[in-house]
Amino acid sequence: MTEPLLLQEDPYALAHRYREYMIEHPRRFLEYCNPYYEKLLANQPDPAADATDDYSRAIRYAKEHYECFYEIRDIWRIITWLPPLGKENDG
Secondary structure, three states: OOOOOOOOOOOOHHHHHHHHHHHHOOOOOOOOOOHHHHHEHHHOOOOOOOOOOHHHHHHHHHHHOHHHOOEHHHHHHHHHHOOOOOOOOOO
16 A cells, blocks of 8 residues: 545545555445455556456446546446447547
């Protein structure tokens, strides 16, 4: 882990670093993880660098745009916005 996660400095911290926050601040007895933050695409594990499947591309996009709070259900929507593979720098 790099540095402590301060929610006052980054209002979107839980949108893209929820798992790190939960490691820094363990749950107490009878506390549960927030399923909403766990389902955000930006909180999913980083895909392999060479992965080109739709799921991996959507996660990378969501991590770049974490302030939009994209969820797992938004994968298809994100894929329709992304250019087809191999055409990302054309134009």
